[in-house]
Amino acid sequence: MKYALSARTWCFYAVLVATVLASSCRKDLTAIKPADQYAGTDLSQVFDAFWSGMNTNYVFWSIDTVDWDAKYKYYKPLFARLNINNTADVLRAFQLFSEMDSGLVDSHLRISFTNPVLADTAFSPAVARKKNISPYLPFTYFSKVIGPKYFDSYYWADTPVVTSIADKKDTANMGLMTGVIQKHILYLHITQFFLRHVIVDQHSAIISKGWDLFLSNLHTGAAVNGVIIDLRSNTGGLSEDMNFITGQFITQPMILGYTREKNGNGRLDYTPWANAIVTPDPGAKALASPIVVLTDQRTVSMAEHTTMALKRIPGTYIIGDTTWGANGLLNTNDGLYGGGQFSFANFGYCYTSSVQFKCWDGKIYEGKGFPPDKYVPYNKDSVNAGTDVQLTAAIHYLEQ
Amino acid sequence: MASRCLFLSFLLLCRGMLAHGQTWLTFQVGPGWNTLQTNIDNRPQQVYRHGTGLYAKLTGGYQFRSGLLIETGPSLLQKSYALIHTDTSLSVLDQYTRNDYVQWELNIGFANTLFKKIGYRAFVGAYRAYWFGGRIKGAFSNIFNTAAPFPQTFSYDQKYEFDSHRDQRWEWGWHYGLELNIPVKDCCSPFIGVRVYESEEDQQNPYQLGLVPRYNHTVALSFGLQTKL
Numbered sequence: 001m002k003y004a005l006s007a008r009t010w011c012f013y014a015v016l017v018a019t020v021l022a023s024s025c026r027k028d029l030t031a032i033k034p035a036d037q038y039a040g041t042d043l044s045q046v047f048d049a050f051w052s053g054m055n056t057n058y059v060f061w062s063i064d065t066v067d068w069d070a071k072y073k074y075y076k077p078l079f080a081r082l083n084i085n086n087t088a089d090v091l092r093a094f095q096l097f098s099e100m101d102s103g104l105v106d107s108h109l110r111i112s113f114t115n116p117v118l119a120d121t122a123f124s125p126a127v128a129r130k131k132n133i134s135p136y137l138p139f140t141y142f143s144k145v146i147g148p149k150y151f152d153s154y155y156w157a158d159t160p161v162v163t164s165i166a167d168k169k170d171t172a173n174m175g176l177m178t179g180v181i182q183k184h185i186l187y188l189h190i191t192q193f194f195l196r197h198v199i200v201d202q203h204s205a206i207i208s209k210g211w212d213l214f215l216s217n218l219h220t221g222a223a224v225n226g227v228i229i230d231l232r233s234n235t236g237g238l239s240e241d242m243n244f245i246t247g248q249f250i251t252q253p254m255i256l257g258y259t260r261e262k263n264g265n266g267r268l269d270y271t272p273w274a275n276a277i278v279t280p281d282p283g284a285k286a287l288a289s290p291i292v293v294l295t296d297q298r299t300v301s302m303a304e305h306t307t308m309a310l311k312r313i314p315g316t317y318i319i320g321d322t323t324w325g326a327n328g329l330l331n332t333n334d335g336l337y338g339g340g341q342f343s344f345a346n347f348g349y350c351y352t353s354s355v356q357f358k359c360w361d362g363k364i365y366e367g368k369g370f371p372p373d374k375y376v377p378y379n380k381d382s383v384n385a386g387t388d389v390q391l392t393a394a395i396h397y398l399e400q
Numbered sequence: 401m402a403s404r405c406l407f408l409s410f411l412l413l414c415r416g417m418l419a420h421g422q423t424w425l426t427f428q429v430g431p432g433w434n435t436l437q438t439n440i441d442n443r444p445q446q447v448y449r450h451g452t453g454l455y456a457k458l459t460g461g462y463q464f465r466s467g468l469l470i471e472t473g474p475s476l477l478q479k480s481y482a483l484i485h486t487d488t489s490l491s492v493l494d495q496y497t498r499n500d501y502v503q504w505e506l507n508i509g510f511a512n513t514l515f516k517k518i519g520y521r522a523f524v525g526a527y528r529a530y531w532f533g534g535r536i537k538g539a540f541s542n543i544f545n546t547a548a549p550f551p552q553t554f555s556y557d558q559k560y561e562f563d564s565h566r567d568q569r570w571e572w573g574w575h576y577g578l579e580l581n582i583p584v585k586d587c588c589s590p591f592i593g594v595r596v597y598e599s600e601e602d603q604q605n606p607y608q609l610g611l612v613p614r615y616n617h618t619v620a621l622s623f624g625l626q627t628k629l
Contacts, residue, residue, distance in 0.1 A: 025600040025601075026600060026613065026615060027602065027613045028613075029437065029438060029439045029612060029613060030439065030612075031439040031440070031441035031442050031612070032439075032442040032610065032612060033442065034442045052610060055608065055609075055610050056442070068608070068609075069608060069609045072609055239543070239544055239546055240546045240550075242544070242546055243546050243547065253547075256544075257544070259542070259543055259544050261493075261540065261543075263446075263483060263493060263495060263540070264440070264483075265440060265442065265443070265611075265612055266566065266604060266607075266608065266611055266612075267607070267608050268563055268565060268566040268607065269566075271493070271495070271538075271540050272536065272556050272558060274540065274542045274544075274545075274554035274556075275542070275545070275554065276542075276544035276545065277542075277544065277545045277547070279545075279546070279547040305544075329543050329544060331543065337493075337541075337543065338443075338446075338493060354543070355543050355544075357544070
């Protein structure tokens with residue numbers, strides 16, 4: 001068949017195609033401006049940079065109850081009224097940043113400022129929320145107070161540790177204490193998880209000695225009826241310690257939880273959950289006796305992960321208090337992961353988790369903390385009297 | 401304006417129906433290439449690349465004596481894409497996403513012949529699609545598997561799980577295409593076609609401020625058979 005197409009039909013089609021092409025409903029595809037590329041010449045820009053950086057880099061939007069869009073609508077006009085060259089206004093900006101971030105669930109989150117007026121100033125929502133929790137137990141409490149009172153024999157050491165996290169070097173003291181209680185209960189306390197780093201990278205002989213002593217008692221020593229891993233006031237550290245320490249108690253790789261990261265700009269753009277795995281350390285042996293983990297409200301981050309991992313080993317019992325609730329993982333802002341830390345508008349730096357963590361039981365404890373099996377809270381009077389009610393509860397449990 | 405033009409085309413078709421025409425049925429299948437049109441320039445180590453998928457379509461149509469034609473029918477189109485982490489020295493963060501859509505198309509067009517032997521049909525129209533399934537396959541650096549060498553890669557190949565808060569599963573758009581056929585019998589002829597589908601609907605719900613939209617842009621090549629009824 002052969003058809004002739006009239007001029008009118010041709011004309012109709014031409015108009016139709018042109019109309020459809022011209023009436024595209026697509027929205028703007030302009031790229032998001034990275035937070036560190038805002039000039040920061042005024043506080044409105046500073047606000048935009050921070051708000052946008054959180055939009056793309058914050059990893060907890062799937063569980064956070066803060067309405068970030070509402071924050072934009074409320075705080076944007078307030079920042080717009082402030083003058084970056086006026087000291088009082090810059091101080092007011094700090095207050096506004098603190099207010100708008102106070103409910104964010106990331107318990108690692110810390111906003112620090114490079115602006116000269118606010119230099120050395122920082123705000124952490126979790127710290128602000130936890131003003132009234134039990135106090136931090138210093139290492140001397142373990143080495144000087146409970147050591148002499150509860151232990152048959154014990155060893156302690158502490159050493160400066162240089163770490164490089166979040167693109168900056170930090171120096172802190174890491175302490176280790178180990179000993180034997182009532183001849184058959186093995187005890188380990190470390191203040192931070194830099195154990196492998198201190199032993200392998202810094203070659204600390206005094207820390208190595210304590211760790212070897214613990215391992216010797218654990219694997220080849222006299223009958224161990226129980227092990228107490230004391231993670232109270234442990235402020236976290238490097239995940240490489242998971243295999244180095246928890247890996248001593250298992251003989252097969254074990255899933256301790258799941259992690260996921262951002263893979264797009266949208267708040268809900270995530271990778272699937274990956275298995276978080278603890279691998280047995282060479283020389284590890286299955287432990288026949290139970291483990292008691294001591295926790296308090298200052299048990300943070302990697303110390304919480306370790307608590308969760310140990311809890312998965314049959315026979316493990318947690319005594320003490322609910323942990324801090326900072327379970328996200330951190331890394332430097334080198335683009336290794338899809339979210340995390342960022343600097344904004346030459347004004348400040350946002351230290352935030354790069355990776356979301358979910359416990360092996362399927363629950364996310366970020367902002368909530370991991371609960372103990374037996375709640376034994378910090379008791380100020382007992383501590384002042386040199387009596388450790390939490391350690392006592394652990395000893396009683398293992399003696400049963 | 402677009403709806404007015406569509407209405408005018410409908411009137412024109414009604415007028416043409418007074419004349420004698422021809423009804424046909426086609427089935428076609430082939431590969432499709434989809435690109436996710438968005439902007440992630442703020443993530444310099446990531447880039448979207450096109451993905452391939454299957455295209456299959458069943459169409460019923462009517463052609464008027466004037467050469468004007470109308471066709472409609474369902475199609476299946478996989479709109480895939482890949483997210484690539486370009487700096488592999490740092491880590492891996494790659495994902496291949498296959499999204500399965502079922503579509504219903506309504507097109508108008510015209511038919512004619514080239515060199516008296518090759519028939520052609522040109523179409524323009526609109527479609528409505530539903531994103532009914534998908535699969536993701538990829539790998540990323542596993543921060544919490546500290547076994548040597550670190551970082552270990554976590555690989556996955558799994559069904560895509562929809563997030564009702566984020567995913568906009570309905571999509572509409574417009575498309576155009578061209579088919580060439582050589583009649584081998586009076587009632588049946590094979591053809592080859594190419595079609596372009598342009599989504600006008602963001603693949604994401606507007607669940608946040610500052611969201612950069614994502615639109616599917618698909619080119620499909622098809623081989624088919626047309627039967628006159």
